[in-house]
Amino acid sequence: ENENDIYFVCIQNFKPQFVKMDCSYTEKEAAIFEKILELIITNDEKCIASRVVFESILANDLKMTQKEFGEIMARFHRDKWIESGPHNTIILHARAILEMQSFIMDTYRDDIYNCQICTRLLIRGLVCSNSSCDVHMHRSCAARYFLRLSNSTNKKSAYPCPTCKKEWNKNDVDSVLKTTKTTNENSDQQPTTTAVNKRQRTSRNNNNSTNNRSVRSSARQVISESDDDN
Ligand SMILES: [Zn+2]
Ligand SMILES: [Zn+2]
Structure with missing residues:
Protein backbone atom coordinates (compact mmCIF):
# COMPACT_ATOMS: atom_id res chain seq x y z
CA GLU A 1 0.00 0.00 0.00
CA ASN A 2 2.67 2.42 -0.98
CA GLU A 3 0.87 5.63 -1.80
CA ASN A 4 3.73 7.03 -3.81
CA ASP A 5 3.41 4.39 -6.43
CA ILE A 6 0.81 4.01 -9.07
CA TYR A 7 -0.77 0.62 -9.28
CA PHE A 8 -3.01 -0.56 -12.00
CA VAL A 9 -5.35 -3.36 -11.28
CA CYS A 10 -6.97 -4.81 -14.30
CA ILE A 11 -10.05 -6.72 -13.37
CA GLN A 12 -10.71 -8.35 -16.68
CA ASN A 13 -8.12 -10.61 -18.12
CA PHE A 14 -7.95 -9.47 -21.67
CA LYS A 15 -5.27 -10.86 -23.83
CA PRO A 16 -2.39 -8.55 -24.44
CA GLN A 17 -2.39 -9.13 -28.10
CA PHE A 18 -5.13 -7.95 -30.30
CA VAL A 19 -5.32 -11.14 -32.29
CA LYS A 20 -6.10 -13.07 -29.16
CA MET A 21 -8.83 -10.65 -28.22
CA ASP A 22 -10.67 -10.84 -31.43
CA CYS A 23 -9.94 -14.03 -33.31
CA SER A 24 -11.94 -12.93 -36.29
CA TYR A 25 -8.93 -10.93 -37.38
CA THR A 26 -5.95 -12.55 -39.02
CA GLU A 27 -2.55 -12.22 -37.44
CA LYS A 28 -1.53 -9.78 -40.10
CA GLU A 29 -4.57 -7.62 -39.46
CA ALA A 30 -3.85 -7.77 -35.77
CA ALA A 31 -0.29 -6.69 -36.42
CA ILE A 32 -1.66 -3.76 -38.35
CA PHE A 33 -3.92 -2.82 -35.50
CA GLU A 34 -1.07 -3.00 -33.02
CA LYS A 35 0.94 -0.77 -35.33
CA ILE A 36 -1.93 1.72 -35.38
CA LEU A 37 -2.09 1.56 -31.62
CA GLU A 38 1.62 2.25 -31.35
CA LEU A 39 1.54 5.12 -33.82
CA ILE A 40 -1.37 6.78 -32.07
CA ILE A 41 -0.15 6.39 -28.54
CA THR A 42 3.41 7.44 -29.21
CA ASN A 43 2.23 10.47 -31.14
CA ASP A 44 1.97 13.59 -29.01
CA GLU A 45 -1.41 14.41 -30.48
CA LYS A 46 -2.64 10.84 -29.89
CA CYS A 47 -3.96 10.62 -33.40
CA ILE A 48 -2.48 9.60 -36.72
CA ALA A 49 -3.16 10.09 -40.40
CA SER A 50 -4.15 6.97 -42.32
CA ARG A 51 -1.42 7.70 -44.83
CA VAL A 52 1.20 7.50 -42.10
CA VAL A 53 -0.22 4.17 -40.98
CA PHE A 54 -0.07 2.81 -44.51
CA GLU A 55 3.51 3.96 -44.98
CA SER A 56 4.49 2.44 -41.70
CA ILE A 57 2.87 -0.86 -42.64
CA LEU A 58 4.83 -1.00 -45.85
CA ALA A 59 8.00 -0.08 -44.00
CA ASN A 60 7.36 -2.96 -41.62
CA ASP A 61 7.08 -5.52 -44.38
CA LEU A 62 3.41 -6.07 -43.83
CA LYS A 63 2.67 -6.34 -47.50
CA MET A 64 -0.67 -4.89 -48.43
CA THR A 65 -2.30 -3.02 -51.26
CA GLN A 66 -3.96 0.34 -50.79
CA LYS A 67 -7.31 -1.33 -51.40
CA GLU A 68 -6.75 -3.98 -48.75
CA PHE A 69 -5.62 -1.28 -46.39
CA GLY A 70 -8.80 0.69 -46.99
CA GLU A 71 -10.87 -2.38 -46.31
CA ILE A 72 -9.20 -3.29 -43.07
CA MET A 73 -9.34 0.29 -41.85
CA ALA A 74 -13.05 0.35 -42.60
CA ARG A 75 -13.45 -2.81 -40.59
CA PHE A 76 -11.54 -1.40 -37.62
CA HIS A 77 -13.90 1.57 -37.76
CA ARG A 78 -16.96 -0.62 -38.03
CA ASP A 79 -15.89 -2.79 -35.13
CA LYS A 80 -15.20 0.30 -33.05
CA TRP A 81 -11.51 -0.19 -32.57
CA ILE A 82 -10.73 3.18 -34.10
CA GLU A 83 -12.71 6.28 -34.97
CA SER A 84 -12.23 9.51 -36.84
CA GLY A 85 -10.11 12.12 -35.14
CA PRO A 86 -9.39 15.77 -35.89
CA HIS A 87 -8.06 16.85 -39.28
CA ASN A 88 -8.64 13.58 -41.09
CA THR A 89 -6.80 11.49 -38.56
CA ILE A 90 -7.79 8.38 -36.71
CA ILE A 91 -7.88 7.93 -32.97
CA LEU A 92 -8.49 4.95 -30.73
CA HIS A 93 -12.09 4.20 -29.98
CA ALA A 94 -13.02 3.90 -26.32
CA ARG A 95 -13.46 0.19 -26.93
CA ALA A 96 -9.81 -0.20 -27.84
CA ILE A 97 -8.70 1.81 -24.84
CA LEU A 98 -10.79 -0.21 -22.43
CA GLU A 99 -10.24 -3.64 -23.86
CA MET A 100 -6.54 -3.19 -24.49
CA GLN A 101 -5.94 -1.26 -21.32
CA SER A 102 -3.51 -3.65 -19.72
CA PHE A 103 -1.53 -4.03 -22.91
CA ILE A 104 -1.39 -0.26 -23.36
CA MET A 105 -0.31 0.34 -19.80
CA ASP A 106 2.36 -2.33 -19.95
CA THR A 107 3.73 -1.30 -23.28
CA TYR A 108 3.38 2.46 -23.38
CA ARG A 109 3.79 3.46 -19.79
CA ASP A 110 5.60 6.67 -20.65
CA ASP A 111 3.12 7.79 -23.27
CA ASN A 184 -26.96 16.15 -22.10
CA GLU A 185 -24.76 13.36 -21.01
CA ASN A 186 -25.74 12.23 -17.59
CA SER A 187 -23.66 10.43 -15.10
CA ASP A 188 -23.98 9.18 -11.60
CA GLN A 189 -20.34 9.75 -10.97
CA GLN A 190 -19.56 12.41 -8.46
CA PRO A 191 -17.39 15.15 -9.80
CA THR A 192 -14.46 16.07 -7.69
CA THR A 193 -13.37 19.59 -7.07
CA THR A 194 -10.18 18.84 -5.30
CA ALA A 195 -7.31 16.96 -6.73
CA VAL A 196 -7.72 13.26 -6.78
CA ASN A 197 -4.36 11.84 -6.04
CA LYS A 198 -3.08 9.23 -8.34
CA ARG A 199 -3.42 6.25 -6.18
CA GLN A 200 -3.95 2.59 -6.16
CA ARG A 201 -6.60 1.85 -8.56
CA THR A 202 -9.24 -0.48 -7.39
CA SER A 203 -12.31 0.64 -9.18
CA ARG A 204 -13.79 -1.49 -11.85
CA ASN A 205 -13.82 -0.38 -15.40
CA ASN A 206 -17.45 -0.72 -15.97
CA ASN A 207 -19.14 2.15 -14.28
CA ASN A 208 -18.03 4.83 -16.61
CA SER A 209 -20.86 6.17 -18.62
CA THR A 210 -19.86 7.12 -22.13
CA ASN A 211 -17.00 4.81 -22.80
CA ASN A 212 -18.71 1.80 -21.54
CA ARG A 213 -21.87 2.35 -23.40
CA SER A 214 -20.11 2.35 -26.71
CA VAL A 215 -18.19 -0.71 -25.80
CA ARG A 216 -21.20 -2.60 -24.68
CA SER A 217 -23.08 -1.71 -27.78
CA SER A 218 -20.49 -3.15 -30.06
CA ALA A 219 -20.89 -6.77 -30.70
CA ARG A 220 -17.92 -8.70 -29.55
CA GLN A 221 -16.99 -11.76 -31.34
CA VAL A 222 -15.90 -14.29 -28.88
CA ILE A 223 -14.29 -17.49 -29.81
CA SER A 224 -13.99 -19.64 -26.84
CA GLU A 225 -11.67 -22.40 -27.76
CA SER A 226 -8.19 -22.15 -26.33
CA ASP A 227 -8.56 -18.47 -25.86
CA ASP A 228 -9.15 -18.06 -22.23
CA ASP A 229 -6.04 -19.07 -20.56
CA ASN A 230 -5.28 -17.21 -17.35
ZN1 LIG B 1 -2.61 22.53 -13.35
ZN1 LIG C 1 -11.55 10.75 -16.25
Whole structure:
Protein backbone atom coordinates (compact mmCIF):
# COMPACT_ATOMS: atom_id res chain seq x y z
CA GLU A 1 0.00 0.00 0.00
CA ASN A 2 2.67 2.42 -0.98
CA GLU A 3 0.87 5.63 -1.80
CA ASN A 4 3.73 7.03 -3.81
CA ASP A 5 3.41 4.39 -6.43
CA ILE A 6 0.81 4.01 -9.07
CA TYR A 7 -0.77 0.62 -9.28
CA PHE A 8 -3.01 -0.56 -12.00
CA VAL A 9 -5.35 -3.36 -11.28
CA CYS A 10 -6.97 -4.81 -14.30
CA ILE A 11 -10.05 -6.72 -13.37
CA GLN A 12 -10.71 -8.35 -16.68
CA ASN A 13 -8.12 -10.61 -18.12
CA PHE A 14 -7.95 -9.47 -21.67
CA LYS A 15 -5.27 -10.86 -23.83
CA PRO A 16 -2.39 -8.55 -24.44
CA GLN A 17 -2.39 -9.13 -28.10
CA PHE A 18 -5.13 -7.95 -30.30
CA VAL A 19 -5.32 -11.14 -32.29
CA LYS A 20 -6.10 -13.07 -29.16
CA MET A 21 -8.83 -10.65 -28.22
CA ASP A 22 -10.67 -10.84 -31.43
CA CYS A 23 -9.94 -14.03 -33.31
CA SER A 24 -11.94 -12.93 -36.29
CA TYR A 25 -8.93 -10.93 -37.38
CA THR A 26 -5.95 -12.55 -39.02
CA GLU A 27 -2.55 -12.22 -37.44
CA LYS A 28 -1.53 -9.78 -40.10
CA GLU A 29 -4.57 -7.62 -39.46
CA ALA A 30 -3.85 -7.77 -35.77
CA ALA A 31 -0.29 -6.69 -36.42
CA ILE A 32 -1.66 -3.76 -38.35
CA PHE A 33 -3.92 -2.82 -35.50
CA GLU A 34 -1.07 -3.00 -33.02
CA LYS A 35 0.94 -0.77 -35.33
CA ILE A 36 -1.93 1.72 -35.38
CA LEU A 37 -2.09 1.56 -31.62
CA GLU A 38 1.62 2.25 -31.35
CA LEU A 39 1.54 5.12 -33.82
CA ILE A 40 -1.37 6.78 -32.07
CA ILE A 41 -0.15 6.39 -28.54
CA THR A 42 3.41 7.44 -29.21
CA ASN A 43 2.23 10.47 -31.14
CA ASP A 44 1.97 13.59 -29.01
CA GLU A 45 -1.41 14.41 -30.48
CA LYS A 46 -2.64 10.84 -29.89
CA CYS A 47 -3.96 10.62 -33.40
CA ILE A 48 -2.48 9.60 -36.72
CA ALA A 49 -3.16 10.09 -40.40
CA SER A 50 -4.15 6.97 -42.32
CA ARG A 51 -1.42 7.70 -44.83
CA VAL A 52 1.20 7.50 -42.10
CA VAL A 53 -0.22 4.17 -40.98
CA PHE A 54 -0.07 2.81 -44.51
CA GLU A 55 3.51 3.96 -44.98
CA SER A 56 4.49 2.44 -41.70
CA ILE A 57 2.87 -0.86 -42.64
CA LEU A 58 4.83 -1.00 -45.85
CA ALA A 59 8.00 -0.08 -44.00
CA ASN A 60 7.36 -2.96 -41.62
CA ASP A 61 7.08 -5.52 -44.38
CA LEU A 62 3.41 -6.07 -43.83
CA LYS A 63 2.67 -6.34 -47.50
CA MET A 64 -0.67 -4.89 -48.43
CA THR A 65 -2.30 -3.02 -51.26
CA GLN A 66 -3.96 0.34 -50.79
CA LYS A 67 -7.31 -1.33 -51.40
CA GLU A 68 -6.75 -3.98 -48.75
CA PHE A 69 -5.62 -1.28 -46.39
CA GLY A 70 -8.80 0.69 -46.99
CA GLU A 71 -10.87 -2.38 -46.31
CA ILE A 72 -9.20 -3.29 -43.07
CA MET A 73 -9.34 0.29 -41.85
CA ALA A 74 -13.05 0.35 -42.60
CA ARG A 75 -13.45 -2.81 -40.59
CA PHE A 76 -11.54 -1.40 -37.62
CA HIS A 77 -13.90 1.57 -37.76
CA ARG A 78 -16.96 -0.62 -38.03
CA ASP A 79 -15.89 -2.79 -35.13
CA LYS A 80 -15.20 0.30 -33.05
CA TRP A 81 -11.51 -0.19 -32.57
CA ILE A 82 -10.73 3.18 -34.10
CA GLU A 83 -12.71 6.28 -34.97
CA SER A 84 -12.23 9.51 -36.84
CA GLY A 85 -10.11 12.12 -35.14
CA PRO A 86 -9.39 15.77 -35.89
CA HIS A 87 -8.06 16.85 -39.28
CA ASN A 88 -8.64 13.58 -41.09
CA THR A 89 -6.80 11.49 -38.56
CA ILE A 90 -7.79 8.38 -36.71
CA ILE A 91 -7.88 7.93 -32.97
CA LEU A 92 -8.49 4.95 -30.73
CA HIS A 93 -12.09 4.20 -29.98
CA ALA A 94 -13.02 3.90 -26.32
CA ARG A 95 -13.46 0.19 -26.93
CA ALA A 96 -9.81 -0.20 -27.84
CA ILE A 97 -8.70 1.81 -24.84
CA LEU A 98 -10.79 -0.21 -22.43
CA GLU A 99 -10.24 -3.64 -23.86
CA MET A 100 -6.54 -3.19 -24.49
CA GLN A 101 -5.94 -1.26 -21.32
CA SER A 102 -3.51 -3.65 -19.72
CA PHE A 103 -1.53 -4.03 -22.91
CA ILE A 104 -1.39 -0.26 -23.36
CA MET A 105 -0.31 0.34 -19.80
CA ASP A 106 2.36 -2.33 -19.95
CA THR A 107 3.73 -1.30 -23.28
CA TYR A 108 3.38 2.46 -23.38
CA ARG A 109 3.79 3.46 -19.79
CA ASP A 110 5.60 6.67 -20.65
CA ASP A 111 3.12 7.79 -23.27
CA ILE A 112 -0.11 7.64 -21.34
CA TYR A 113 -1.73 9.52 -18.48
CA ASN A 114 -4.19 9.08 -15.72
CA CYS A 115 -7.21 11.30 -15.55
CA GLN A 116 -7.01 13.59 -12.55
CA ILE A 117 -10.71 13.23 -11.89
CA CYS A 118 -11.49 9.55 -12.33
CA THR A 119 -7.86 8.27 -12.18
CA ARG A 120 -8.44 5.97 -15.14
CA LEU A 121 -6.26 5.55 -18.17
CA LEU A 122 -6.35 8.54 -20.45
CA ILE A 123 -5.01 8.68 -23.98
CA ARG A 124 -6.48 11.89 -25.33
CA GLY A 125 -7.95 14.56 -23.18
CA LEU A 126 -7.42 17.99 -21.77
CA VAL A 127 -4.13 19.04 -20.29
CA CYS A 128 -3.41 21.88 -17.88
CA SER A 129 -1.86 24.86 -19.63
CA ASN A 130 0.63 25.25 -16.81
CA SER A 131 3.70 23.53 -18.19
CA SER A 132 4.90 22.55 -14.75
CA CYS A 133 1.58 20.90 -13.93
CA ASP A 134 0.87 17.42 -15.19
CA VAL A 135 -2.89 17.37 -14.80
CA HIS A 136 -4.84 15.62 -17.53
CA MET A 137 -8.56 15.04 -17.64
CA HIS A 138 -10.94 13.12 -19.86
CA ARG A 139 -13.23 15.51 -21.65
CA SER A 140 -16.26 13.94 -20.00
CA CYS A 141 -14.65 14.17 -16.57
CA ALA A 142 -13.61 17.75 -17.21
CA ALA A 143 -17.15 18.54 -18.27
CA ARG A 144 -18.53 17.33 -14.95
CA TYR A 145 -15.83 19.14 -13.06
CA PHE A 146 -16.38 22.43 -14.86
CA LEU A 147 -20.12 22.06 -14.71
CA ARG A 148 -19.99 21.65 -11.00
CA LEU A 149 -17.79 24.70 -10.69
CA SER A 150 -20.15 26.71 -12.81
CA ASN A 151 -23.10 25.60 -10.70
CA SER A 152 -21.49 26.04 -7.35
CA THR A 153 -20.10 29.50 -7.87
CA ASN A 154 -21.63 32.45 -9.54
CA LYS A 155 -18.37 33.37 -11.13
CA LYS A 156 -18.74 31.46 -14.33
CA SER A 157 -15.31 32.43 -15.48
CA ALA A 158 -13.44 30.71 -12.66
CA TYR A 159 -12.36 27.28 -13.75
CA PRO A 160 -9.13 26.51 -11.96
CA CYS A 161 -7.01 23.46 -12.56
CA PRO A 162 -7.89 20.98 -9.80
CA THR A 163 -4.27 20.84 -8.72
CA CYS A 164 -2.28 23.97 -9.53
CA LYS A 165 -5.35 26.23 -9.53
CA LYS A 166 -4.26 28.02 -12.65
CA GLU A 167 -7.25 29.13 -14.69
CA TRP A 168 -8.04 26.41 -17.21
CA ASN A 169 -7.82 27.19 -20.90
CA LYS A 170 -11.06 28.97 -21.75
CA ASN A 171 -11.48 27.30 -25.13
CA ASP A 172 -11.30 23.91 -23.44
CA VAL A 173 -13.86 24.91 -20.86
CA ASP A 174 -16.24 26.36 -23.43
CA SER A 175 -15.88 23.38 -25.68
CA VAL A 176 -16.52 20.69 -23.08
CA LEU A 177 -19.39 22.59 -21.49
CA LYS A 178 -20.97 23.10 -24.88
CA THR A 179 -20.68 19.41 -25.64
CA THR A 180 -22.21 18.56 -22.31
CA LYS A 181 -25.20 20.77 -22.95
CA THR A 182 -25.86 19.42 -26.40
CA THR A 183 -25.49 15.77 -25.56
CA ASN A 184 -26.96 16.15 -22.10
CA GLU A 185 -24.76 13.36 -21.01
CA ASN A 186 -25.74 12.23 -17.59
CA SER A 187 -23.66 10.43 -15.10
CA ASP A 188 -23.98 9.18 -11.60
CA GLN A 189 -20.34 9.75 -10.97
CA GLN A 190 -19.56 12.41 -8.46
CA PRO A 191 -17.39 15.15 -9.80
CA THR A 192 -14.46 16.07 -7.69
CA THR A 193 -13.37 19.59 -7.07
CA THR A 194 -10.18 18.84 -5.30
CA ALA A 195 -7.31 16.96 -6.73
CA VAL A 196 -7.72 13.26 -6.78
CA ASN A 197 -4.36 11.84 -6.04
CA LYS A 198 -3.08 9.23 -8.34
CA ARG A 199 -3.42 6.25 -6.18
CA GLN A 200 -3.95 2.59 -6.16
CA ARG A 201 -6.60 1.85 -8.56
CA THR A 202 -9.24 -0.48 -7.39
CA SER A 203 -12.31 0.64 -9.18
CA ARG A 204 -13.79 -1.49 -11.85
CA ASN A 205 -13.82 -0.38 -15.40
CA ASN A 206 -17.45 -0.72 -15.97
CA ASN A 207 -19.14 2.15 -14.28
CA ASN A 208 -18.03 4.83 -16.61
CA SER A 209 -20.86 6.17 -18.62
CA THR A 210 -19.86 7.12 -22.13
CA ASN A 211 -17.00 4.81 -22.80
CA ASN A 212 -18.71 1.80 -21.54
CA ARG A 213 -21.87 2.35 -23.40
CA SER A 214 -20.11 2.35 -26.71
CA VAL A 215 -18.19 -0.71 -25.80
CA ARG A 216 -21.20 -2.60 -24.68
CA SER A 217 -23.08 -1.71 -27.78
CA SER A 218 -20.49 -3.15 -30.06
CA ALA A 219 -20.89 -6.77 -30.70
CA ARG A 220 -17.92 -8.70 -29.55
CA GLN A 221 -16.99 -11.76 -31.34
CA VAL A 222 -15.90 -14.29 -28.88
CA ILE A 223 -14.29 -17.49 -29.81
CA SER A 224 -13.99 -19.64 -26.84
CA GLU A 225 -11.67 -22.40 -27.76
CA SER A 226 -8.19 -22.15 -26.33
CA ASP A 227 -8.56 -18.47 -25.86
CA ASP A 228 -9.15 -18.06 -22.23
CA ASP A 229 -6.04 -19.07 -20.56
CA ASN A 230 -5.28 -17.21 -17.35
ZN1 LIG B 1 -11.55 10.75 -16.25
ZN1 LIG C 1 -2.61 22.53 -13.35
